[in-house]
Amino acid sequence: MWRDVQNCVQHPQEAQCLHVTSNYVVLPGEPKNSHNFLLSATCRIKGIECPFLESPQAANYWNDAWVNARPGGDVQVMADFIGLGINSVDARQLNQMHIHMAGVEENTQKQLQDLERSQSIATSPREWSQHQVSITGFKGRRTYRALLRHSLDENLFALLDQYVVNPPQTSPMAQQTLIVVPKKVNHAYTGDFYVLNSDKSLHDGTDTCDELLVYGP
Known part of the structure; x- marks a missing residue:
């Protein structure tokens, strides 16, 4: 994948280079379709475990x-509900940092809104690790730590490390998965985001975003 990224930086007009900037490129995912893409850094970052992702320079x-993924974006995810995610070291197949841009099921969105109404989702990063919720995806029921944010202005990698990983009560950063599900109400995205994290130290926890993201037809 790193070779693909470098190739896009040098030859941005090639077909697989869907969007190229100085910081990132967007590539097709597998399987290739209209709701499965990958955003990868243009600098050499292996993945979620790299401390650089938490720095102000990132x-x-x-x-x-x-x-990119939102309606009207440069590489719009053509799905009724959008999800973004990054896998742990063990769950990924490519050692170049990439965020999956894909769909999520309508039921996933509904469950998250129900959990928000029941005040089961943290509204402060300080409470993130204590708010554990059970969500059924298309691969079964899993436990996630759930946080609500009103924008994506913050560094989510840094928040995860500071408020979930560093208090020594969970697996290290390399074993974490991180998922962002934009909130959608009445056919429109609200500007709020459900931020989900999990790892295998949780009961029914998972180290992959593949439990919730929909890549295929």
Whole structure:
């Protein structure tokens, strides 16, 4: 994948280079379709475990992914409900940092809104690790730590490390998955975001975003 990224930086007009900037490129995912894309950094970052992602020098890759994937974006995800995600070291197949831009099921969105109404989702990063919720995806029921944010202006990698990983009560950063589900009400995105995290130290936890994101037809 790193070779693909470098090739897009040098030859941005090639077909697989869907959008190219100085900070990131967007590539087709597998399987290739209209709701499965990958946003990858143009600098050499292996993945979620890299400390550089938490630094002020890192680009805001989550916001970049949303700006591309949202309706009217440069690489719009053609799904009724959009999800973004990054896998742990063990769950990924490619060792170049990439965020999946894909769909989520309508039921996933509904469950998250129901959990928000029942005040089961943290509204402060300080409470993130204590708000554990059970969500059924198309691969079964899993436990996630759930946080609501009103924008993607913050560095989600840094928040995860500071408020979930560093208090020594969970697996290290390399074993985490992180998922962002933009909130959608009455056919429109509200500007709020459900931020989900999990790892295998949780009961029914998972280290992959593939439990919720929909890549195929």
